Amino acid sequence: MKISGLASIPRHVLLAILTVASLAPLIFMVLTSVKSPDEYEQNPAGLPHTVTFSNYVHALVDLPTLTWALNSLLVTVISVAISTVAGAMAAYAISFGTFRGRTPLLMGSIAAIMVPPVVLVVPMFVTMVNLKLINNLGSVILFYSCLLIPFSIFFLYNFFRTVPSELVEAAVVDGAGPLRTLWSVVMPLAKPALVTVGVVNAIWAWNELLIALVFLQDERSRTLMAGLTLLQGRYVTNQPLVLAVATLSILPVAAFYLLSQRAFVRGLTAGIGK
């Protein structure tokens, strides 16, 4: 579509400015992370004169960065798995079953997506203390799993209802029970939707800070995000080191994004209409 309301050059300029603005802080982060603290002091904005990876070595060898990353990975994988299974089963019952409370459950799920975690975190902290789960990854896994269920239900329901009911009926006629039909008929069809839910939820869990900060106070039990904020306070005079860990926390997400961009865009724009 070539329309000349805005000539092509100003449009490219606008987009180029926004692209540079989007990437500049990230470039700054990476460049700073390969400077020595002394060099950063002298030259905070420019290209590094000497590239050093000592910050990364320091971060990985002397600091618990790897432990934190592993904690984050565990938390992310387990809570995404739990919430996806629970969400898929509920979404399937909402799509193909009959039970009292079907509409309230669906509406409740949509509303719950936007409930701010800060409202829930104080009572949940007390609960976790009572369950003796503070400083235990289990606390975060449990709470994240619950928090991720509503979006999983909402998104998978939107997908399941596009599955032709003839397929489900045919499976029933062939004698398959609900679990069997969900697993061998609907799930294979829903693969793209499941990938999307997994990607969106995984990034949410990996990125979450408030809950991790409150539930995991012990240094070694932290997730990467909570650990990162600990370093910020501790290494105020060594910004390159802190930004090396920040780079390490962002890198997996950026790589994941590049691999799963389509799934991601689909997940975030689902259910908006026009």
Added chain:
Amino acid sequence: MTDPALVRSSAAAPWGAAADERVRPAGARKRRRQLWSYLFVVPAVLGMGFGFVFPLVTVVRNSFYAGSFYKLSFVGFDNYRFIFGDDVFIRSLTNNFRLLLTVPFMTIVALLVAVILNDGIRGWKVYRSSIFLPYILPAAGIGLTFSVFLQFNGGLNTFLRSVGLSSIAADWLGSQTWAIWSVGGVVVWQQLGFGVVVFLAALLSLPPEVTEAARIDGASWWQLQTKIHVPQIRTAIEFFMVTEAITVLSWVFTYVYVLTLGGPGNSSSVMEFYIWKNGFAQGSVGLANAAAVVVLLIASVLIAIYLRLRARPDAGARL
């Protein structure tokens, strides 16, 4: 093998309407039909009960109590009276509402970018990917980067001075005037791409015939956008504005925690930070709960609008 009547009856409720329908008494059949549905929703209902309903009920109840986490005593509305007389809370509330100003700004910029990308400008996918990238990155890592980048002698100011703009090189995070707006700037930096993607997805799903017809009728580019395209993606615009309003009112803890810790002198505190500080740093649990209820009340209004937008019958049809 497939009796049409059977298929029809099972269309409403596939299981339980199986072949042995005739031999089962009506009550048992009905129960069996529904039983699996109930079993299937049990994990989700338990999870949401534990993760949402229970803490929501508790936070409202506990907002009328004061004391420590384990020893609470009833104080009626005292917590509310206190926070609404507390300058720090009022400042926090005001700051959340200041951040609301980012919403129309982001909406307009994102719309402009989306309609330009929708024209199929060369390299639109690259632009879209780069502008969207910040949105999915961890706010903690991003905020940390900005906390260094925006220091008085950090990357941004060094750059500004080197190009002769030292007059606008402010103390972005260290000045009472600027701190909250710097937080807002980082929010915009991270959330703008979300708007672009939402609007662009909506624009790309519009039927080309309407655009075609308008063009044949001699509509200018500007008319095409303002009279044809933008009105058709109204729902997407409303969705984005509501989502972002909820975000800036109640999901910005990470930015504040990492960028300014509410400072200098509480000047960039927000309600979430106030809750965190009272609940977990100062042990004033009652105040934290009362402030949480205020956040909840404000968010509820927006969530109701959000629910109306997302639960529309035609919503979610495109995957």
